[in-house]
Amino acid sequence: MTPQRTFSFSAWTMVVYFVALSGNTLTIFLIYVDRGLHTPMYFLLSQLSFIDLMHICTTIPKMATNYLSGSKSIFFLGCATQHFLYLSLGGAECLLLALMFYDRYVAICHPLRYTVLMSRKVALMMALTSWLGASLNSLIHTVIWMHFPFCGSRKMYHFSCEYPAVVKLVCGDVTVYETTVYICSIVPLLLPIILVSTSYGFILHSVTGMHSAGSKRNAFATCSSHFIVVFLWFGACIFSYMRPRSQRTPLQDKVGSVFYSIITPTLNPLIYTLWSKDVAKALRRVLRRGIIIQ
Template sequence: MGWWNQTSLDDFILQGLFDDSFSHFCLFLLIMLVFLTAVSGNSLTILLICVEPRLHTPMYFLLSQLSLMDLMHVSTTIPKMTINYISGKKSISFMGCATQHFLYLSLGGAECLLLALMSYDRYVAICHPLRYMVLMNRKVGVMMTVMTWLSAAVNSLIHTAILMSFPFCGSRIIHHFYCELPAVFKLVCGDIAVYEKTVYISSIVLLLLPIILVLTSYGLILHSVIQMRSVGSKSNAFAKCSSHLIVVSLWYGAGIFSYMRPRSQRTPLQDKVGSVFYSIITPTLNPLIYTLRNKDVAKALKKILRRDLVT
């Protein structure tokens, strides 16, 4: 038991993204700017949806949950990376690493499921507009959200408990800027071939099955749009879907790149690039995409700005 404590409960070392060079310091400042943009953009989206009555619909309720997930996602990884870089200390405790792993995996899984459910919401709105408030009422939206959060949390808890129960040894250096699953895998001493297969199956469930639902929903939407006679109706339908399609492409594309590749084909640099994209870049772009391309959100923002200027 003492050996297990020594090899498994000691601190880990996060290699991070940057060194002490001036060019990396500039990259660090850029990441900080992106981080602040992500925090302010997602916080603003949540605020707009909460205070604007016209946005109190299932579609925007799901969007507020997406923004909350993105806000929590960047807050799970970037602050610790920032503290380590500024202080010069790269360590993270065993429990800190386990907590970070649980949070990022929960939020990533929840976002995969939520984006699929949002595609169903678009399908109902376009293909069954008269029944929208029946099929997608507030109760259904809340149930979807609760199911999304709980399913992802349970999946993450199981994977975190299993991964952190393996013996860790060697240098204990994580070649990453946070405790991501593929990076922590490389520090395990024992045989994890069976568990790797389990992770791969879990990735299929959380990535490919939602993608199938998204493709099915948009296939039905496309079929319905083709049958529309009005050009205005067609353009309106495409406008409702375009923002979501962009976000879906960015998120699932990065997720497949990071988790569906065989371990033998992974490199630390590729893992870092993929993680930066879906843990920093995508949460920053999501509110910008929805705000700039969504007329209702843009109107709500202008309304609040006018109200503040008047007062």
């Protein structure tokens, strides 16, 4: 890669990084300071923004540093740490997106029981389940991966220590391990998809029975933004993790990884902000409050 292309790629990467960083940070800040957003739905959204924030901080700074310095290297322990964070954050986002859709199902189909079924304690348990379950799964896979023998040039044709790229550096037979990873990927990917599909079916049935056009628009607006995020995230994850090794190429792995580790965290706050009138009102209230204080 020529120096000019390296600079343009690094500049593009840093622009995306700052857009994602500012968008997710602003979302977390608004939900924290504005009392109108202190609801289970926005609490879960703040957790999603925090996951996206950590996702881009796990990959982009190291990638940009390597391209600018020209070193393109990483220590083994640093690679293992990045691998652990990558799997933890990805698994947590899969579970959290499914639970967020359940929150919308309760709000639309059982509005009178929402405060009981989706209390603050329930929302907190959802967030903890997503974090702890994903971290435990990632820790097991990372420990197993660290004990594999590595040989050869140890050149990894990827911009981060992600599973599809790292497993190609192992010398021994990894068929059993790949089968295990494939099976373990089904649980955090397919089960949330089933939960999302089921919830969305009940939501559509409930929305079609509404008599108010305004209620229908609000319900569809809330669910459509979440459905777009779910489609982008799970589509990219299935493309990257649920294909046989024989059908993978380094370029395809890079494209899939860029999509769900960089593009999706950048788009998520934009999608939710554009669709949510509550976030826009909260932003105006915070800005107005700041002007009054000044």
